[in-house]
Structure formats: C-alpha cells, structure tokens
Amino acid sequence: MQYQETVLLKNQREALLRNASGSDGEMVYDIFQRTHEETDYLLSYPDENSYTIEEEGAFLQEKADSENEIEILAFVDGVLAGTAGIEAVGTKYKVQHRADFGISVLKEYWGMGIGDALTKACIRCAKDAGFAQLELNVVAENAPAIALYEKHGFREFGRNPKGFRSRISGDQEVIYMRLEL
Numbered sequence: 001m002q003y004q005e006t007v008l009l010k011n012q013r014e015a016l017l018r019n020a021s022g023s024d025g026e027m028v029y030d031i032f033q034r035t036h037e038e039t040d041y042l043l044s045y046p047d048e049n050s051y052t053i054e055e056e057g058a059f060l061q062e063k064a065d066s067e068n069e070i071e072i073l074a075f076v077d078g079v080l081a082g083t084a085g086i087e088a089v090g091t092k093y094k095v096q097h098r099a100d101f102g103i104s105v106l107k108e109y110w111g112m113g114i115g116d117a118l119t120k121a122c123i124r125c126a127k128d129a130g131f132a133q134l135e136l137n138v139v140a141e142n143a144p145a146i147a148l149y150e151k152h153g154f155r156e157f158g159r160n161p162k163g164f165r166s167r168i169s170g171d172q173e174v175i176y177m178r179l180e181l
Helices: 022-038 053-065 114-128 143-151
Strands: 004-008 014-019 070-076 079-088 098-105 133-139 155-166 170-180
Touching: 014 114, 022 053, 022 070, 022 079, 022 098, 053 070, 070 114, 079 114, 098 114, 114 133, 114 143, 133 143, 133 155, 143 170
Parallel strands: 098 133
Antiparallel strands: 004 014, 014 070, 070 079, 079 098, 133 170, 155 170
C-alpha cells in the first residue's frame, strides 16, 4: 500500500507520514532496536529481533507492494520518530476480514501526537484495504496507549492475565482490543 500525509503535531511541528519501502530497512531496523529498549510494553526485546537489515528492507518492500498491508513511518524534522502498521491476520475466508495493528514511537517523541496520527493513518488504510476489523494487544499497565486506542474507537474484548512475561516485572496482563471498521 502507498500512503503519504503531512500532519500538524500538538507542538505545532509537522510530521511527514509515509509508507515504508525497501530502502528504509536500516532506518526501521535501528528504530525497532531503540523503541524496544525504551519500554517494556512491546512484544519483544531488542536481542530477539530475528531480522537482519536486509530482511527488514525486504519485509518493508513487501508491505509497499501489498494491496492490503502497510508500514507507515513518521518523520519529524527529517528524523524517524515512530512506525505503525497493519498486517492481515490471514488469507483464509474466515479471517481475511481481520488485520493486526502495531505501533511504536521513540520515547523522546511521546506526547506530541505522533501516536494519534499514526493510529488514524492505519485505521484509514485498513478501511481502504477492505478490512472489517482492526485488532491489537496492549499491556494493561500502559494507560496512555489504552486511552489512545479507546479515543479511536477500539474496545476491549478480552484479557490474558499472563499474556506477556516481562524480564523486568514478571507476568504482564494483556488486553485484547478491536475496532469495527
């Protein structure tokens, strides 16, 4: 999928949102490592990244060439500040209406509205791709993220009290949320 938009952030700075492509592999690999070091709320730890820079580039190019999946990058003053994407749950008829949503923003850019802009962009892309439902998992302790998702219409549909096992805090409860498109 292709996407590009410039948005005004809370601090009156502009952010360029655009779909990633294969040439963004190194940049996205680097931000993955950084965001996964900065918070314990994401799915994995930096040492668990199974992609090389080349594989990341190939993954991003697949998304750019896809009709229904995308990875969107957010740039502030030319610096990659966050990423978000939608990925089909599957291709079989019974699940082809569903997509997963994921997002991460560098800590120094939290609170500026980048997460809000990326979420809106991914919802728009999911609708354009014909998905009927967008889904995500969020750590129950992550109140700012939950508030963001609820603002955009996501609703809780279940919990797993031991959904994540944190190296830092032990078991983390995971909330399953969905948005009907």
